[in-house]
Amino acid sequence: MTSISDTPAASSVELERRGLRLGDFLFKGVSLLAAAGSAFLLGLIAWKVLDLAWPAVQHFGLEFLWTEEWNPATDVYGALVFIYGTVLTSVIALALATPLSIAIALFLTEMAPKRLAAPIATMIELLAAIPSVVLGLWGILVFGPWVAEHLEPFIADTLHLGFLPIFSGSPNQVGILPASLILTIMIIPIASAICRELFSRTPRELTDGALALGSTRWEAIRGVMFAYAAPGIVAAVLLGLGRAFGEAIAVTQTIGSANQINISWFATGDTRASRIASQYQGATSQLQASAILYLAAILMIISLVTNVAAQLVVNKFERSRRAL
Amino acid sequence: MKKALALTLATVTLVALAVVAGRAGAAPAASAAPAKASAGSLVGTGATFPFPLISKWIPEVGRAYGIDITYSPTGSGAGIAAITARTVDFGASDAPLSPDQLTACNGCLVIPWALSATSIPYNLPGLNGRLKLTGPVLADIYLGKITNWNDQRIRALNAGRNLPDMKITPVYRSDGSGTTFNFTEYLSAVSKEFRDRVGNNTSVNFPAGVGARGSSGVAGVVDKTQGALTYVDVAYSKANKLQFAQMRNNAGKYALPGLRGIQAALSKLPARVTQLSQLKIVNPPKAAGPLAYPICTFTYVIVPTKSGKAADLRKFVYWSVTQGQKFGPPLLFQPLPKTVQAFAFREIKKIQVT
Numbered sequence: 001m002t003s004i005s006d007t008p009a010a011s012s013v014e015l016e017r018r019g020l021r022l023g024d025f026l027f028k029g030v031s032l033l034a035a036a037g038s039a040f041l042l043g044l045i046a047w048k049v050l051d052l053a054w055p056a057v058q059h060f061g062l063e064f065l066w067t068e069e070w071n072p073a074t075d076v077y078g079a080l081v082f083i084y085g086t087v088l089t090s091v092i093a094l095a096l097a098t099p100l101s102i103a104i105a106l107f108l109t110e111m112a113p114k115r116l117a118a119p120i121a122t123m124i125e126l127l128a129a130i131p132s133v134v135l136g137l138w139g140i141l142v143f144g145p146w147v148a149e150h151l152e153p154f155i156a157d158t159l160h161l162g163f164l165p166i167f168s169g170s171p172n173q174v175g176i177l178p179a180s181l182i183l184t185i186m187i188i189p190i191a192s193a194i195c196r197e198l199f200s201r202t203p204r205e206l207t208d209g210a211l212a213l214g215s216t217r218w219e220a221i222r223g224v225m226f227a228y229a230a231p232g233i234v235a236a237v238l239l240g241l242g243r244a245f246g247e248a249i250a251v252t253q254t255i256g257s258a259n260q261i262n263i264s265w266f267a268t269g270d271t272r273a274s275r276i277a278s279q280y281q282g283a284t285s286q287l288q289a290s291a292i293l294y295l296a297a298i299l300m301i302i303s304l305v306t307n308v309a310a311q312l313v314v315n316k317f318e319r320s321r322r323a324l
Numbered sequence: 325m326k327k328a329l330a331l332t333l334a335t336v337t338l339v340a341l342a343v344v345a346g347r348a349g350a351a352p353a354a355s356a357a358p359a360k361a362s363a364g365s366l367v368g369t370g371a372t373f374p375f376p377l378i379s380k381w382i383p384e385v386g387r388a389y390g391i392d393i394t395y396s397p398t399g400s401g402a403g404i405a406a407i408t409a410r411t412v413d414f415g416a417s418d419a420p421l422s423p424d425q426l427t428a429c430n431g432c433l434v435i436p437w438a439l440s441a442t443s444i445p446y447n448l449p450g451l452n453g454r455l456k457l458t459g460p461v462l463a464d465i466y467l468g469k470i471t472n473w474n475d476q477r478i479r480a481l482n483a484g485r486n487l488p489d490m491k492i493t494p495v496y497r498s499d500g501s502g503t504t505f506n507f508t509e510y511l512s513a514v515s516k517e518f519r520d521r522v523g524n525n526t527s528v529n530f531p532a533g534v535g536a537r538g539s540s541g542v543a544g545v546v547d548k549t550q551g552a553l554t555y556v557d558v559a560y561s562k563a564n565k566l567q568f569a570q571m572r573n574n575a576g577k578y579a580l581p582g583l584r585g586i587q588a589a590l591s592k593l594p595a596r597v598t599q600l601s602q603l604k605i606v607n608p609p610k611a612a613g614p615l616a617y618p619i620c621t622f623t624y625v626i627v628p629t630k631s632g633k634a635a636d637l638r639k640f641v642y643w644s645v646t647q648g649q650k651f652g653p654p655l656l657f658q659p660l661p662k663t664v665q666a667f668a669f670r671e672i673k674k675i676q677v678t
Contacts, residue, residue: 069529070529071523071528071529072500072525072526072527072528072529073508073522073523073524073525073528073529074523137544140536140541140544140545140548141544141547141548144545144548145548145549148549170491172493172534173545173548173549174534174535174536174545175534249537252498252499252537253536253537253541256498256534256535256536257496257498257534257535257536257537258534258535259529259530259531268534268535270498270535274498277537278498278499278500278535278537279498279499279500279527280399280402281372281398281399281401281402281499281500283399283401283402283500283526283527285401285425286405288401289401289402289405
């Protein structure tokens with residue numbers, strides 16, 4: 001009896017185990033391949049960019065980073081205008097988008113009635129689905145002229161801020177301010193979606209506890225929700241920064257492609273990604289193409305550094321939260 | 325977490341190193357591969373400016389010779405780079421190759437295959453009549469030396485026109501473009517200061533004005549900015565009903581970039597064109613006559629003298645400079661004159677089988 005039933009049972013268990021092993025093996029293999037494949041691709045792209053940028057790196061050296069001139073006619077290239085433009089537009093965009101995104105997320109999770117929150121959330125997320133080239137066109141034809149005719153005169157004249165160098169000069173429909181505002185519009189959907197997710201995951205009992213201890217709603221939000229969500233918010237902001245750094249087309253269309261640094265935000269500027277998008281295809285000399293890829297390499301390195309920095313900040317927050 | 329990050333970085337570095345190491349052996353095989361394709365097909369890349377015309381040609385050449393042509397408008401620079409590396413069968417460029425580029429290309433022929441003009445659209449609402457400009461005034465506007473529409477020098481050219489007291493916003497292409505090459509070629513020809521300070525290229529460093537991407541970009545900015553002016557190829561201006569300026573030529577007359585204006589600009593080409601440098605047609609001499617429009621340009625196809633597909637290349641380029649020309653006028657490309665065609669024929673004969 002035992003010997004008869006024993007053999008098939010053992011073999012089926014054996015088979016099952018083997019089957020499981022095969023499944024495990026396949027699963028492991030596919031996941032590994034996918035992960036290694038994308039890492040390999042990143043390596044390949046990084047190498048190709050550096051390889052193509054090499055002639056410019058050799059020709060200009062690190063001086064490239066603080067040379068203001070970019071002149072295809074004389075084959076002299078420098079990245080300073082674009083580094084300045086990238087940092088300035090990104091900082092303006094983040095400074096505007098961060099509080100707005102947090103406010104949007106708080107409204108949707110804490111204040112808005114459910115029936116209102118869902119459609120508004122969907123609409124904000126749809127904003128992210130607008131192709132950037134379309135947003136850029138809207139920037140040229142609708143938003144830019146509005147900025148030049150209403151917003152910039154309002155800042156300079158009505159608010160009497162025209163004495164500040166950054167708000168000096170005559171209004172322009174393409175320039176640093178319109179481009180930064182377009183970037184703000186592009187960052188908000190991403191940042192607010194992440195913030196909303198973070199706030200809605202804050203354990204109810206924590207906020208309830210704070211309220212029960214007599215704190216006001218704002219105190220509960222500030223003391224509990226923000227503390228709980230802080231690392232996530234930092235990550236959201238840095239994701240937004242990545243978006244702002246890398247956005248090319250919409251910026252190209254609205255920033256005005258300046259070849260020198262202008263202090264006024266009403267004037268034109270340019271960013272690295274924008275310059276890469278606008279001039280790579282038309283580059284006539286090898287050196288120009290190479291200089292553009294040098295810009296790309298800088299962009300890549302800075303993005304890598306930002307991401308690593310983001311990771312470190314998140315880790316630090318994570319640790320201090322656990323310590324609490 | 326830190327460990328994972330370090331691991332990722334290490335992987336990326338390793339892969340990059342491995343690829344660099346592997347490249348030395350793999351390179352010749354990789355570059356040899358694309359040149360071999362099935363007979364009866366040609367692959368080209370380069371300038372975007374002649375792309376509307378080339379798109380018309382592709383199905384026609386397919387019908388006439390059964391040659392299957394693929395053309396990607398990647399830009400003049402990319403076209404020159406691709407034909408130099410021989411990864412394509414032909415390249416296209418709005419600017420003729422510089423001596424250095426020609427040497428690097430190692431046996432390349434540069435053949436003119438299309439012809440057009442650059443117009444100067446502007447936005448001056450309520451101006452009675454068409455704006456008149458000269459080359460030196462235009463150069464000074466783009467140099468930032470003339471900044472208002474009621475400047476004495478503009479008023480002198482436009483007697484009886486109600487020019488407003490309004491800031492001039494010169495608008496330029498932020499992307500590399502054959503139109504920019506043509507425009508700066510003209511301004512460099514008429515203004516020494518422009519030539520010295522800015523120069524002539526597919527993208528240059530304009531000291532004044534704002535940049536916008538593509539013909540649609542500059543036209544969009546001009547459309548929305550009172551007092552703006554820019555430069556776009558005349559086909560685009562006409563298709564979008566932009567108001568553009570009359571330019572004074574060396575005969576002292578104000579000309580328009582129509583087909584007649586382009587034709588007149590060509591009338592003083594030498595009877596026998598023997599080299600590319602003779603095909604500079606901006607700022608034509610006084611003898612070209614009162615109709616000559618001063619901002620015209622050729623655009624070029626670049627082919628290797630030795631090609632595995634010599635027969636197909638010769639057929640295609642020959643067809644494009646002869647029968648292909650009749651597709652030009654609706655797109656505001658002026659058909660090539662006989663002398664330039666003859667030059668092209670002589671160059672086409674130099675394409676040999678490897």
